[in-house]
Amino acid sequence: MGVVGCGVGGMAAALALARRGHAVTLLEAFAAPRPLGSGLLLQPTGLAALKALGLDEAIRAAGARVDRLEGRDTRGRRVMDLDYGDWRPGAHGVGIHRAVLFDALHDELSPEGVEVVTDARIVRIESLAKPVLHDQHGRVFGPFDLAIIGDGAASTLRAAIRPASRAPIYPWGAVWTNASDPENRFAGALRQVYHRAEVMSGVLPVGRGPDRAENQVSLFWSLPVADLDAFLDGDFATWRDQRLTPLWPEAAALLAERNDWAGFSRAVYRDVSVGRWNRQACVLIGDAAHGTSPQLGQGANLALVDAVELAARLDRDLRPTAVVVRAWQDQRRRHTGVYQLVSKALTPLFQAHGAFWPLMRDLFFTPMSRWPGLKQLGVLLLTGALRLGRFPPETRP
Template sequence: MRVGVVGCGVGGMAAALALARRGHEVTLLEAFAAPRPLGSGLLLQPTGLAALKALGLDETIRAAGARVERLEGHDTRGRQVMDLDYGDWRTGAHGVGIHRAVLFDTLHDALVPAGVTVVTDARILRIENPEKPVLHDERGRAFGPFDLAVIADGSGSALRSAVRPGARAPVYPWGAVWTNATDIDSRFAGALRQVYHRAEVMTGVLPVGRGPEGETNQVSLFWSLPVADIDACLAGDFEIWRRERLAPLWPEAAALLEGREDWAGFSRAIYRDVSVGRWSREACVLLGDAAHGTSPQLGQGANLALVDAVELAARLNQDQRPTAMAVRAWQGQRRRHTGIYQLASKGLTPLFQAHGAFWPLMRDLFFTPMSRWPGLKQLGVLLLTGTLRLGRFPSETRP
């Protein structure tokens, strides 16, 4: 089968690699002349690690990343808001914090050896004939025809409406700024830690292991804020922000940034609430954030995309029906997983990112106490690990 994959992010590269290793002729089309990762760090859950194992890359990632055994969250009054331990799901279980550039390089380095043809500087703007897709870029070039087009160009997808004209992808009102730092004393090892002030301020530190240049003991620090305020934040006085905003909330996190003079090294992140209905149109299919992007609150975006990719390749290998039917069957299977996280994201995000006193009050009165009850705590751990799914995982991605 000839497959065209649009997008050189985590989902696109994983899909290209999974399909190529099953014998398909894969062309990966990337908009940038030099593909590059966006963002700082991410947390790979047992589901994402299972998908990477299916791709033969999990050991490389584990060696480069940092073991994360729990999620801790406190408010500025010292009250514990979140306390989830991977061991409550399965003995010895853990996540892996990883620098996005390291994950990107690991996937990217595997493409050509697997037989994937990588075409850069090809910003795809139009799909011709969805039954036998031909992909047209902004320079007038045509790629294809393909037997399948996988659209994995992220939550801000330029092609989503071509596949599903009624799709919606509004920007979440809250985003974040991210940076990497060195945790010299390993003070932040072992856990994703967060601090909240009501629901209007959230900051966190995630250990990510090795940096892209070989740096050790790296962590990613994020500061959540309204999207409308990001530009003003990054144009403001860095030291005033560090000393007067971050340090009073979390002195240890502020200490990570001592010696910095400005916002250099920070990246901005915005998120979209993606709703498309069916993900496919004939032989064109959306994958990853292009199909089901959510708030980052549950930290599942890259993990869901990795599972999408591996399960799509497996479905196409097993399902002998026409491509369009096999793709729809794959989507039905995946929605039993992704749909839960889209719903949970909508429900939980206001508890941690919202103006006013109502949502943090609801969190403090109901969510935090109930999350410690045995049954609900187990549900929280399932959400954290990415393993909450209606039905069983296929063998290819079973954690």
């Protein structure tokens, strides 16, 4: 098996396949694989997939328990209030630094026999029925029984598999940074503050940082992609003191010792639409197949479930590989399709210019989200467990 991309989905697929006895080669474009981004929220579905990989306990120990999602506007009104306990007693998510999750997956690859080849940017796929992969240095890898393409929402290989695919950039992105929260003021919840729909800031507890520092949080600030460069060229102290502090003084206090933008990273998201994810024995996985806005925070979780369910399906289904992959995709789209659709519908309520969308949010979404039944549906969405059909045993949350 050949896997392209050393992200969450690619590494999880390589590990899941290797642990089921497959020979796996993982090809990574960078000379030194590295995680991109700051914190993420692992939902019960992602944790179930990590349990199937034998990594859930280590991740729970390194991360921070998250019991609810809270969102309020600058007038103090509660816009969102979702508690995992409304889905299942004791249920929770885990905030984790991306680098910590990356290391947990990456450290298992070599011991499980995965061959990791770095500085191998795949530029051409030959013979889709028995894929042969060519990198920028002219090296050739394969042929493989299956090529799994997990090179992210900005995939450079997606068009080779699905020429009619589309992946436009969402108009809104974000900047992220990590900070220390020694008094654990932000423990237990993902908290967000909104000014209409034009400003959204959030703080997620992530537990241990990559340097093993404890009580870490990830802070994000949402803004239009077109403004990212100008924003990061601006004066840091002016933004912190004149924009973040009036909006959310407790979050601004996390950055009190900062003098500049060092430690901030930018995030850009894509709305990926590909139709079928596979073409013969080549298949897209994770954000390369179904990337969406981060509004529901499901990207890494869906990629983990993709990987574990694909490996399990390949083991128990003895039909030709292309047929098995198509069956796996049909099953997965009953899950991923729900989140693509709902994420696209919800995004303008929290990231948009003007007064219309926040008015719709305040008049309809917020009151309705408190109704019995609809509140439980909201929690079901949050957990990642909303799926048309049952989860297979490997990923049942």
